[in-house]
Amino acid sequence: MSISAQKRRSSSSSLDDHHRHNHKRKKASPQPFSDDKSSRITRPIPEESTLDTFKNVVMGVIGRINPFADAKDQSQSGQARHPQQPAQSASRPAGSKRIADTSTSAGGAVTPADDQLDDVQKFLLSKSGSSLQMLAEADSAKYKEEYEPIAPKGSEEGSEEHPLDFTEDDGVKMAQIHEPNGSISGRTDGLLASSEAGPSHKPLINSIDDRLFQERFSVNAENTNSLFESGQPPTSQLSLSEETKQNSKGASFRPKSPTKPSNSHNQLTQPQPGYDFRLADGSPYHHIPASHPALRRPHRPEVSITPPRKAKKGWEADKRSTSSSESSSSRESSENRSQRRKNRSNMRSPKKSKEIGESMVRRICKQMAAQEEAQGKEQNSRAILRVQNLFSGKGAGIGNQIEKAHMAISHIGINADKQFLQSMLLANRRVTLEERTQPKANTFDVNGKRATGKQARERADEQAKIFNVKSVLKSLEELDAEQKKKDAEIEASLRPKAPTKFSEDRERQIVAYLKDPAFKARVALAQCEASSIRRLKDGTWLDDEIMNFYGALMVERAKSTSRKVHFFNSFFYQRVGETGYSAVKRWTKKVDIFSMNTVIFPINIGNMHWTACAINFDQKRIEYYDSMGDGGRHRDDVFELVRSYLDDEHKERKGKPFNFNGWSDEFNKNSPQQNNGSDCGVFSCQTLEMISRGRDLKKDGFEFKAEHMPYFRRLMIWEIAHGKLEERSWGNPKF
Amino acid sequence: MEVEGLKEEKKLVIEIKPTDNAPTIPFKVKRDTPFIKIFRAYEAKLGVAKNTYRFHYDGTRIPDDPQHTPKTLEMKIGKKYDIEAFNEQLGG
Numbered sequence: 001m002s003i004s005a006q007k008r009r010s011s012s013s014s015l016d017d018h019h020r021h022n023h024k025r026k027k028a029s030p031q032p033f034s035d036d037k038s039s040r041i042t043r044p045i046p047e048e049s050t051l052d053t054f055k056n057v058v059m060g061v062i063g064r065i066n067p068f069a070d071a072k073d074q075s076q077s078g079q080a081r082h083p084q085q086p087a088q089s090a091s092r093p094a095g096s097k098r099i100a101d102t103s104t105s106a107g108g109a110v111t112p113a114d115d116q117l118d119d120v121q122k123f124l125l126s127k128s129g130s131s132l133q134m135l136a137e138a139d140s141a142k143y144k145e146e147y148e149p150i151a152p153k154g155s156e157e158g159s160e161e162h163p164l165d166f167t168e169d170d171g172v173k174m175a176q177i178h179e180p181n182g183s184i185s186g187r188t189d190g191l192l193a194s195s196e197a198g199p200s201h202k203p204l205i206n207s208i209d210d211r212l213f214q215e216r217f218s219v220n221a222e223n224t225n226s227l228f229e230s231g232q233p234p235t236s237q238l239s240l241s242e243e244t245k246q247n248s249k250g251a252s253f254r255p256k257s258p259t260k261p262s263n264s265h266n267q268l269t270q271p272q273p274g275y276d277f278r279l280a281d282g283s284p285y286h287h288i289p290a291s292h293p294a295l296r297r298p299h300r301p302e303v304s305i306t307p308p309r310k311a312k313k314g315w316e317a318d319k320r321s322t323s324s325s326e327s328s329s330s331r332e333s334s335e336n337r338s339q340r341r342k343n344r345s346n347m348r349s350p351k352k353s354k355e356i357g358e359s360m361v362r363r364i365c366k367q368m369a370a371q372e373e374a375q376g377k378e379q380n381s382r383a384i385l386r387v388q389n390l391f392s393g394k395g396a397g398i399g400n401q402i403e404k405a406h407m408a409i410s411h412i413g414i415n416a417d418k419q420f421l422q423s424m425l426l427a428n429r430r431v432t433l434e435e436r437t438q439p440k441a442n443t444f445d446v447n448g449k450r451a452t453g454k455q456a457r458e459r460a461d462e463q464a465k466i467f468n469v470k471s472v473l474k475s476l477e478e479l480d481a482e483q484k485k486k487d488a489e490i491e492a493s494l495r496p497k498a499p500t501k502f503s504e505d506r507e508r509q510i511v512a513y514l515k516d517p518a519f520k521a522r523v524a525l526a527q528c529e530a531s532s533i534r535r536l537k538d539g540t541w542l543d544d545e546i547m548n549f550y551g552a553l554m555v556e557r558a559k560s561t562s563r564k565v566h567f568f569n570s571f572f573y574q575r576v577g578e579t580g581y582s583a584v585k586r587w588t589k590k591v592d593i594f595s596m597n598t599v600i601f602p603i604n605i606g607n608m609h610w611t612a613c614a615i616n617f618d619q620k621r622i623e624y625y626d627s628m629g630d631g632g633r634h635r636d637d638v639f640e641l642v643r644s645y646l647d648d649e650h651k652e653r654k655g656k657p658f659n660f661n662g663w664s665d666e667f668n669k670n671s672p673q674q675n676n677g678s679d680c681g682v683f684s685c686q687t688l689e690m691i692s693r694g695r696d697l698k699k700d701g702f703e704f705k706a707e708h709m710p711y712f713r714r715l716m717i718w719e720i721a722h723g724k725l726e727e728r729s730w731g732n733p734k735f
Numbered sequence: 736m737e738v739e740g741l742k743e744e745k746k747l748v749i750e751i752k753p754t755d756n757a758p759t760i761p762f763k764v765k766r767d768t769p770f771i772k773i774f775r776a777y778e779a780k781l782g783v784a785k786n787t788y789r790f791h792y793d794g795t796r797i798p799d800d801p802q803h804t805p806k807t808l809e810m811k812i813g814k815k816y817d818i819e820a821f822n823e824q825l826g827g
Contacts (some may be wrong), residue, residue, distance in 0.1 A: 527798040542826030549795060569794065571821045587794030610826035678827040
């Protein structure tokens with residue numbers, strides 16, 4: 001393609017002449033469609049015939065007409081006609097014979113398309129670009145110069161009278177004749193290139209044809225060549241271009257033994273006759289085909305970056321979005337080893353995987369076509385074959401292909417899945433180097449991994465919860481503690497609580513009572529002096545005056561109720577213990593203690609400690625309460641003395657011993673304990689007070705604790721000073 | 736317990752019996768003599784401070800008030816009555 005622009009421009013003027021001449025010639029020579037055979041045979045209209053063949057191909061691809069049927073019919077007819085001149089054809093070289101065949105076969109069909117010739121040419125030229133146009137101009141110029149005078153002669157007299165009498169069957173000689181400087185003709189496909197008899201127009205058409213196939217239908221030239229080389233008979237799997245070529249070649253090509261490679265084989269080494277292109281300046285023109293290795297697009301290196309195979313982790317994102325070949329291999333990873341190896345090798349060579357994809361498409365299309373044909377729908381089967389050819393193309397846009405395929409298939413009426421088509425086309429897709437080398441973004445998903453770790457941690461925690469015995473026990477303990485706490489709360493809410501503080505007014509009054517030196521309190525022959533009331537200050541011991549006075553208050557209070565309470569003073573136990581019943585025999589001359597609900601009395605132990613004792617006639621109990629725990633076991637003496645007293649008293653008053661059936665001794669049931677060495681008197685007083693109210697201490701428990709003692713000291717001062725017990729708002733029963 | 740010769744005097748005997756080792760002292764008093772006079776006299780005789788003893792009659796405290804006389808306790812002339820004198824009791 002080293003032609004300078006100037007040279008091409010100089011030859012452009014001759015193109016118009018050539019066209020004009022062509023038109024003139026066509027008009028001059030009538031071409032009836034159903035003319036006699038001989039006239040047609042002897043009329044070589046090479047440009048028309050080849051153009052028509054090509055046009056048929058194009059139209060077939062587009063889908064208006066079926067190129068196969070037409071071409072075949074024509075070729076067959078040509079073959080049938082051919083034997084009319086057997087001697088001549090035998091002596092003629094194969095090349096010329098072929099030319100005749102082609103021209104004759106194409107001639108009949110072409111006539112209606114004569115008017116379209118220029119249009120098609122223009123269209124092709126416009127399609128193939130400016131450089132191609134230049135080339136075409138140059139070619140036509142050459143044709144005009146060299147072959148015009150000869151061609152008409154050939155057309156009139158037939159191929160036998162061709163001025164170039166080829167007596168030898170060797171293309172080399174012809175090359176010597178036509179290409180004296182030994183230039184190699186650059187024909188791409190053997191078929192059209194081999195038609196050396198109609199040489200002048202051929203370069204133009206061929207070059208256009210070649211490029212058109214390359215660009216529009218993306219003919220796989222390599223495949224075609226390889227198929228031809230191997231001499232395999234063309235199958236339905238062949239691409240459309242191949243088949244059309246084969247058909248247009250006609251029967252004349254077939255006599256050549258399939259084992260022997262055709263002229264198309266090794267085009268570069270075998271000079272082609274009928275090619276002698278010269279540029280305007282006379283230098284030979286080398287037509288280099290598009291399939292020439294030098295013109296081919298540089299192949300991308302077959303780089304396959306196969307990541308090391310690992311067990312798929314949870315955090316690894318799905319790789320389906322990446323290249324389809326890889327995804328297919330990953331899907332088949334579960335299959336056997338050899339299969340996997342195969343896939344891997346496929347993955348390494350995109351070409352091979354592509355071939356597999358193509359073959360799959362072809363197979364599917366073939367099956368579909370066979371089905372349609374079996375049903376008697378030939379049109380449909382042909383359409384399917386066209387679809388197949390669409391798939392076998394290379395480099396065309398996938399989206400466009402999908403649309404075409406979908407339209408074609410849906411036109412037939414087969415339910416076509418676009419996704420399936422896309423997947424098939426994607427399988428054909430060549431993976432670019434950039435895609436290969438690009439790091440896969442989703443192979444390591446940070447969030448996914450984080451989520452997995454969190455999941456694992458939670459699971460571990462759950463397991464630990466389940467299987468850790470210690471934790472189970474601990475939880476049980478916690479539950480127990482909670483239960484106890486709840487129980488305590490309920491109990492506290494049920495049990496009335498004594499207050500811990502007095503109001504300020506009462507506090508002031510109490511302080512005044514304590515400071516009064518002439519303090520005197522009297523109630524029912526009981527008295528309390530200032531010296532005694534001061535013993536109710538915090539941290540001091542109580543004396544008998546307060547104890548007895550408080551007892552007198554209780555009795556006074558009980559008088560206003562139905563409850564019968566008798567109070568023995570603090571010297572009762574002393575007298576009984578020291579002297580016996582005789583000392584206290586007269587103490588109850590006005591009272592019948594057996595008619596009482598309860599008899600209460602404080603007990604002074606060793607002039608150091610106060611305890612409380614109660615004879616519960618309702619519950620038949622002798623109760624003894626010690627806020628210090630009764631370490632010296634005084635309760636035994638108490639219970640014994642009380643029992644003897646009761647017996648003696650009963651004998652004295654009722655004349656018979658006391659019946660102790662059902663009587664029991666109770667000691668310190670639920671009794672709170674003092675937290676210092678001075679509150680035992682307060683404890684005793686308040687215990688007796690509760691009993692006097694009728695509270696069942698064994699059953700209901702105490703209403704106060706050690707922390708309430710300061711309050712009770714104040715309360716007792718208040719009560720003694722006023723000579724009346726306060727209402728127990730917190731108590732039950734309240735009184 | 737009747738005592739001879741008291742009816743003519745219109746008096747009665749109050750005998751104070753302490754629970755400790757102190758001596759028992761009888762007092763010949765009129766029926767309307769306050770008990771406080773007897774108790775002070777007893778304490779004076781023993782030489783102890785007042786309010787040292789708690790005087791009880793039949794298990795009941797006789798307060799240190801002038802209005803409490805044998806008459807209020809329905810004591811009769813010509814008879815002897817025992818008054819118990821208890822020492823102070825303390826405890827803590």
